[in-house]
Amino acid sequence: xxxxxxxxxxxxxxxxxxxxxxxxxxxxxxxxxxxxxxxxxxxxxxxxxxxxxxxxxxxxxxxxxxxxxxxxxxxxxxxxxxxxxxxxxxxxxxxxxxxxxxxxxxxxxxxxxxxxxxxxxxxxxxxxxxxxxxxxxxxxxxxxxxxxxxxxxxxxxxxxxxxxxxxxxxxxxxxxxxxxxxxxxxxxxxxxxxxxxxxxxxxxxxxxxxxxxxxxxxxxxxxxxxxxxxxxxxxxxxxxxxxxxxxxxxxxxxxxxxxxxxxxxxxxxxxxxxxxxxxxxxxxxxxxxxxxxxxxxxxxxxxxxxxxxxxxxxxxxxxxxxxxxxxxxxxxxxxxxxxxxxxxxxxxxxxxxxxxxxxxxxxxxxxxxxxxxxxxxxxxxxxxxxxxxxxxxxxxxxxxxxxxxxxxxxxxxxxxxxxxxxxxxxxxxxxxxxxxxxxxxxxxxxxxxxxxxxxxxxxxxxxxxxxxxxxxxxxxxxxxxxxxxxxxxx
Numbered sequence: 001x002x003x004x005x006x007x008x009x010x011x012x013x014x015x016x017x018x019x020x021x022x023x024x025x026x027x028x029x030x031x032x033x034x035x036x037x038x039x040x041x042x043x044x045x046x047x048x049x050x051x052x053x054x055x056x057x058x059x060x061x062x063x064x065x066x067x068x069x070x071x072x073x074x075x076x077x078x079x080x081x082x083x084x085x086x087x088x089x090x091x092x093x094x095x096x097x098x099x100x101x102x103x104x105x106x107x108x109x110x111x112x113x114x115x116x117x118x119x120x121x122x123x124x125x126x127x128x129x130x131x132x133x134x135x136x137x138x139x140x141x142x143x144x145x146x147x148x149x150x151x152x153x154x155x156x157x158x159x160x161x162x163x164x165x166x167x168x169x170x171x172x173x174x175x176x177x178x179x180x181x182x183x184x185x186x187x188x189x190x191x192x193x194x195x196x197x198x199x200x201x202x203x204x205x206x207x208x209x210x211x212x213x214x215x216x217x218x219x220x221x222x223x224x225x226x227x228x229x230x231x232x233x234x235x236x237x238x239x240x241x242x243x244x245x246x247x248x249x250x251x252x253x254x255x256x257x258x259x260x261x262x263x264x265x266x267x268x269x270x271x272x273x274x275x276x277x278x279x280x281x282x283x284x285x286x287x288x289x290x291x292x293x294x295x296x297x298x299x300x301x302x303x304x305x306x307x308x309x310x311x312x313x314x315x316x317x318x319x320x321x322x323x324x325x326x327x328x329x330x331x332x333x334x335x336x337x338x339x340x341x342x343x344x345x346x347x348x349x350x351x352x353x354x355x356x357x358x359x360x361x362x363x364x365x366x367x368x369x370x371x372x373x374x375x376x377x378x379x380x381x382x383x384x385x386x387x388x389x390x391x392x393x394x395x396x397x398x399x400x401x402x403x404x405x406x407x408x409x410x411x412x413x414x415x416x417x418x419x420x421x422x423x424x425x426x427x428x429x430x431x432x433x434x435x436x437x438x439x440x441x442x443x444x445x446x447x448x449x450x451x452x453x454x455x456x457x458x459x460x461x462x463x464x465x466x467x468x469x470x471x472x473x474x475x476x477x478x479x480x481x482x483x484x485x486x487x488x489x490x
Contacts, residue, residue, distance in 0.1 A: 004036030006210045008062075008069070009043045009199065012054035016061040016261040018252055018313060019214065019244040022278040026241060027212045028067045029279075029301035036209075040072030041202060042083045045192045061261055064271040066294050071206075079206040084198050091193040094201050094231075095154040095186055099139060103230030104186055106142035107134040107155045129182045154187035156196075156223060164222035169239045169303045171215070176222040184223065200224050204233050215240040215308075239303055242282045245310040252313050264318075268341070268366030273322040281311035291324055323364035334360045338369055345370035348377050354419075354464050358456030375449045376465065379473050382450035384484050387477075392438035396488075399443035400481040405429050406444050407474045410467065419463040426459055447477030 006027040010020055031038040040062065044050055059074060071077025081087055098104040114130055121128040134142070135157055146152055158181050165175040186197035193201070203211060218240050228235045244252045259267070264274055276292050283306050285292075292300075326334060335356040342352045355373060363369060374380070387399040409425055416422070430440045445458035448470055454461065462470045 002209055004031050004034040004210060005039060005206070005208050006031040006036065006212060007039040007041050007203065007206065007208050008067075009041040009202070010058050011043050011046060011049065012051060012058065013049050014051035014054045014057070015263075016057060018259070018261060018264075018278060021061065021065070021261050021275075022244060022281055023212055023214070023241065024062065024067055025065075025275060025279055025297075026239070026283070026301075026306070027210075029297055030210055030212065030239065030303065032298045033301050037070040038067070039077070039079075039206060039208070040069040040074075040082060041206070042073055043195065043198065044083060044085045045195065045198055047085075047192065057262065064265070065275040066272075067275075084193070084202065087198075087202070088191055088193075090205070091187060091198060091201060092191060095193070095197070098186070098227065098230060099142075099154065101230045103157055103227055104154050105132070105135040105157045106137070106139075106146065107132050107153045107185075108142075108145060108150055109134060129180070132183055135183070151189050153185045153189050154197075155183045155185055156227065158183050158223070158226060164225055166221060166225055166235065166238060168218065168221075169237060170242075170306050170308055171218065171240055174218055174221070176219065178222075181223050181226075186227075196220065196223065197227070200227050203236060204228070204231070208236055210237045210239060212239045212241060215242055239306065242307055242310045244278070244281050245312045247312060251310075259315075266367075268368065269318065269322050270325050270337075273325040274318065276325075277318045277321050281313065282307050282309075291321070319364045326363055326366075327361055329360070331357060331360065337366060338363075341366055341369035342373065345373050346376050348469075350376060350464050350466070354460075358460050358464075362455040372455045375451055375454070379448075379476065380450040382446070384480055386446050386450070386452060387443055387481065389438070389442050392442045393436070394439050394442055396481055396484050398435065398439050399446070400478065400485070401433060402429070402435065402440040402443040403447055403474050403478045403481065405433055406440070407471060407478065410462070410471060410474070413467070416463070416467045419459065422463050423459045426462075443477070444474065448473040 008024040008027050010016075010024075028038045030036075040058070042055060042058070055073075062069065069075065071079065071082065073080070073082040095104060099106065109132060117130055118128045132155055135155070142152070158178055160179040162178050163175050164178055164181070165173060167173055184196050185194050187193050202208075221238060221240075225235055246252045261274065265271065272294075275294065276290075276297075279292065279297055279301075280290065283301070285300055285305065326337075329337075331353070335353055338356045338359060339352060342355055346352070346355070355376070359369060359372060363372070384396070387396060388394055406426065406429065409429060410422075413421065413425055426441065426444065427437065429435075430437050433440065441458045445454065445461065448458065448461055448465060456464075465473070
């Protein structure tokens with residue numbers, strides 16, 4: 001049995017589209033499930049769209065998610081070069097050979113002639129398909145014109161009769177009438193191949209056994225197979241995958257403002273969580289399990305479980321999954337990820353590891369952290385109504401009583417270094433005041449944070465803020481509540 005070889009062949013256009021990354025993942029899983037090879041090839045034949053630094057983005061993305069390629073421009077291999085622009089002489093050689101085999105022809109038509117045919121087709125309401133007069137020219141005449149320096153392209157030659165069929169692993173048998181296939185350009189006038197030609201040559205030369213790509217290429221695949229057949233080459237196994245959708249009607253698209261992989265990382269999503277989530281877009285495991293390591297995905301992945309329907313990208317589901325990953329970490333690992341966000345948001349001298357400890361179970365994406373801890377540096381302005389909590393059954397009077405008692409008890413506490421000490425002290429107050437725990441702790445938390453929601457309770461936050469700052473903020477709370485009483489009596 002031939003060794004499975006797949007390839008990820010992105011164009012260096014500046015970012016990693018989520019759909020592209022999912023294709024890379026599926027290709028990786030298909031290869032590794034069968035102990036095969038995963039190859040990286042850079043398809044840079046469309047020079048106008050190439051963005052400086054985009055190749056590095058491809059390398060960095062694959063490394064970040066752990067999709068390590070066995071061959072590629074940066075690691076080498078037996079089938080290089082792995083950058084298409086470095087393979088140009090080979091494409092020219094194969095284009096000329098395909099002409100000799102009758103699968104292509106030289107075309108000397110200018111753009112004006114093509115557009116003229118398009119106008120005629122549109123005027124009669126007919127779908128445009130270029131009818132190239134050059135295909136009737138003899139090879140000898142065409143090559144003589146080329147020798148004289150005329151500009152030309154190489155177009156595919158397709159016989160207008162019969163059908164071309166192939167088996168796709170996801171969509172089954174696909175049949176297309178040859179008379180609707182257009183004779184696309186294979187080699188452009190600048191010597192660069194089009195995608196329609198280069199990917200065929202490269203896949204054959206690199207021994208690719210399984211081709212994974214979007215289902216938008218289903219209609220073009222018969223044309224590719226005609227080229228394989230003209231050369232007498234073995235046709236690879238096709239796996240066409242459904243698109244990643246923004247909603248029921250629209251594909252996910254960076255041009256429409258949808259997030260790329262890099263955007264998600266900047267927002268605080270983990271590479272592993274993103275990879276886990278996109279594995280489930282258009283593929284379903286046999287069990288209800290949702291959280292997978294890459295090694296686990298390699299073991300359970302099967303082509304037969306790929307869906308034919310587009311999968312909607314649900315940012316809320318990704319956020320949930322990312323939170324699961326964060327909470328599953330040990331504290332030190334979480335703290336290493338959280339620290340850049342903490343140092344950005346907190347300038348006060350506090351124990352950042354203690355802050356991470358209260359954040360970890362309450363954080364879904366890392367970019368939430370600054371907003372969650374913004375009260376640490378400075379007490380925000382807050383409305384006294386925050387002291388009223390129906391569930392806790394607090395009133396202004398109860399809150400004031402709690403704060404005064406807390407201030408007195410905490411002022412006398414000499415050792416602030418242990419959270420347990422603060423815990424025992426504050427939890428002794430409710431019974432002494434004949435109040436419930438929440439009726440004491442809620443006002444304290446409100447006074448020291450000024451926020452309705454915080455990543456931690458009064459005890460944890462008092463320990464982090466320190467004695468001086470905690471007492472200072474409780475004093476502000478007491479003054480605010482005393483003013484509330486004055487206003488009520490007036």
